[in-house]
Amino acid sequence: MNASTPxxxxxxxxxxxxxxxxxxxIDLHVPQGSVYGLLGPNGAGKTTAIRAITTLLPIxxxxxxxxxRDPARDQMGVRRSLGYVPQQLSADAGLTGRENVANFARLFDVPRAVRAEKVERALDAVGLLEVADRMAKxxxxxxVRxxxxAxxxxxxxxxxxxxxxxxxLDPIARDSVWRHIGDVRAATGMTVLVTTHYMDEAEEYCDQIALMHKGRIRAAGTPQQLIASLPPEASGTSLEDAFRYYSGGAGLEESEEGGDFRDVRSTRATASRVR
Ligand SMILES: Nc1ncnc2c1ncn2[C@@H]1O[C@H](COP(=O)(O)OP(=O)(O)OP(=O)(O)O)[C@@H](O)[C@H]1O
Structure with missing residues (x-):
């Protein structure tokens, strides 16, 4: 594999x-080091696509x-190169921040010799080192995000x-999450694939975007290309206009709560379907 391998x-x-x-x-091409946004209304198929990519669904x-690497042939090889933050809450309220991160380090086979150091670095990267010994609740x-x-x-x-x-999350907390993602990217060259309903975030932080609707990619490109691709009758000037046009007017979800651990749990329980 070299730098041109996607x-x-x-x-x-x-x-x-x-x-x-x-x-x-669907087809996606995500270059190394980019931030790629997968956008689409509820039920478009984004989470299903992500689960297939992350080896959680058989394909x-x-x-x-x-x-x-093909996840169908080399599940462990693919998993080793991935970090995944699902929609569902993945932190344990009854553990400290440090304990939560240490659990993931064990789960992902981070070698014992470097584990403690990696846990500290991950907490530091997201600005939680000083509160690492507080319970997540x-x-x-x-x-929590x-x-x-981390x-x-x-x-x-x-x-x-x-x-x-x-x-x-409220706009300040959203910015903070993105700032930490940006810092880690700058330091490591990590690639990011993200789904979001927030068009302003997608426009600001994503290099490339694919608009998905009913299981298919309806349009893909840079935010500017997507806006420019709108036909005159769509009279659109923003990514939100492009989103509405390509998803046939399907609604945008808006939620602007800050809240605490319990709120996160209930927001996400509502946000994710009960299966
Ligand atoms: N476990 C499941 N069993 C059966 N159908 C499912 C399951 N998960 C998703 N679906 C269906 O698959 C389709 C795509 O759902 P998916 O969750 O992938 O969309 P999404 O774009 O991630 O939506 P959201 O933005 O709400 O998370 C929907 O029709 C949904 O009802």
Missing amino acids: ALEVTGLVYAYKQNRAVDG PPGMVRVFG AYSGGM RLEL QALVSSPRLLILDEPTIG
Whole structure:
């Protein structure tokens, strides 16, 4: 693998829950070091695509390559290069920040000799070192999200996948999450694949965006290209206009709460479908 190998290459990815083709033949090309946004209304198939990419759903060979590796053939090899922050809460309220991150370090096989140091570095990278010995249940919503980021960063992933990383956070907490992601990227060259409903975030932080609707990619490019691609009758000037146009007017979700651990739990429980 060299620098021109894409961090992620998806070709004709299909995934169906019984009769429902949640992902209906998508292609993605994510260059190393980029921030790639997967946008789409509720039910577009974003989480299903991410679960297939992260080896959590079984897919046939040939549809996905992560740094050249096929998750259908080399599940462990792919997992080793990934960090994943799911929509569902992944931090344990009854543990301290440090204990939560240390658990992930063990789970992801971070070698024992460097484990303590990596845990400290991950906590430092998200600005939680000073509160690392407090229980996570005492954290604000934004701190919980940064803790989950630290959990995903502790194994030094080359591709970080974030499913709605800022959902339910106030604008200041959202900025803080993005600033920490940006710092880690600048330091490591990590690639980021992110889903979000916040168009302002996508426009500001994503190099490339794919707009997904009903299992398919409807348009892809830089935010500027997507806006420029709108036909005159769409009379659009923003990414939000592009989103509405390509998703047939499907609604944007807005939520602007800060809150604490309990609020995060209930916001995310609402945000994620009960399955
Ligand atoms: N475990 C499941 N079993 C059956 N159907 C599912 C399951 N998960 C998702 N689906 C269906 O697959 C489709 C895509 O859902 P998915 O969660 O991937 O979309 P999404 O774009 O991530 O939506 P959201 O923004 O709400 O998270 C929807 O029709 C959904 O009902």
